[in-house]
Amino acid sequence: MNDWLRQTATQHAQQNLTRTYVAVDDGEPARLLGYYALAATRLLFAGISERRAGQDVSAVLLTRLAVDRHVVRQGLGGYLLRHALHVVRDASLRTDVQCVLANATSSSAADFYQHFGFEALATDRRRLILPMRSMDAVCQHVRGFEPI
Ligand SMILES: CC(C)(COP(=O)(O)OP(=O)(O)OC[C@H]1O[C@@H](n2cnc3c(N)ncnc32)[C@H](O)[C@@H]1OP(=O)(O)O)[C@@H](O)C(=O)NCCC(=O)NCCS
Numbered sequence: 001m002n003d004w005l006r007q008t009a010t011q012h013a014q015q016n017l018t019r020t021y022v023a024v025d026d027g028e029p030a031r032l033l034g035y036y037a038l039a040a041t042r043l044l045f046a047g048i049s050e051r052r053a054g055q056d057v058s059a060v061l062l063t064r065l066a067v068d069r070h071v072v073r074q075g076l077g078g079y080l081l082r083h084a085l086h087v088v089r090d091a092s093l094r095t096d097v098q099c100v101l102a103n104a105t106s107s108s109a110a111d112f113y114q115h116f117g118f119e120a121l122a123t124d125r126r127r128l129i130l131p132m133r134s135m136d137a138v139c140q141h142v143r144g145f146e147p148i
Pocket residue numbers: 063064065066067068071072073074075076077078079103104105106108109111112113115
């Protein structure tokens with residue numbers, strides 16, 4: 001987790017490729033607990049829906065989302081995902097964003113996204129989408145988090 005942040009996140013931010021958000025321990029701000037990164041992308045719908053076939057749509061790519069192994073299953077991953085979706089929803093009020101695309105690094109990660117309503121692409125089960133219309137349901141009930 002730290003390696004990617006040290007080596008890549010700053011470089012990507014400087015080149016406007018991704019934006020990375022981190023969660024740190026309040027009592028120990030140097031301690032990184034988790035992070036996620038977002039990038040703009042476009043998605044070609046080929047045969048997923050007849051109406052959309054062949055069209056490309058604007059999306060936000062959730063390139064990474066991870067929590068420190070010492071704090072897994074304590075709510076942070078869900079919190080970070082909801083935070084990311086609030087950021088995307090905010091962006092969608094200003095520019096064209098039609099869905100969120102997540103890259104899952106494992107089948108367990110894909111299960112995590114599906115738990116929140118993401119749907120796997122028929123062409124690649126490790127890539128999952130959440131349409132903007134499904135966003136509100138996921139964004140509700142964020143513990144200790146004020147919507148942006
Ligand atoms: C996947 C990951 C981000 C989950 O983070 P977490 O902090 O353990 O998740 P939370 O405790 O916030 O769980 C939130 C909800 O997701 C569910 N959940 C967590 N991990 C899950 C999984 N692998 N499969 C299905 N559901 C999962 C929890 O049961 C919980 O459900 P609830 O809200 O109904 O109670 C974390 O395990 C991780 O960093 N894994 C390694 C990296 C990774 O796989 N990242 C995914 C993107 S590539």
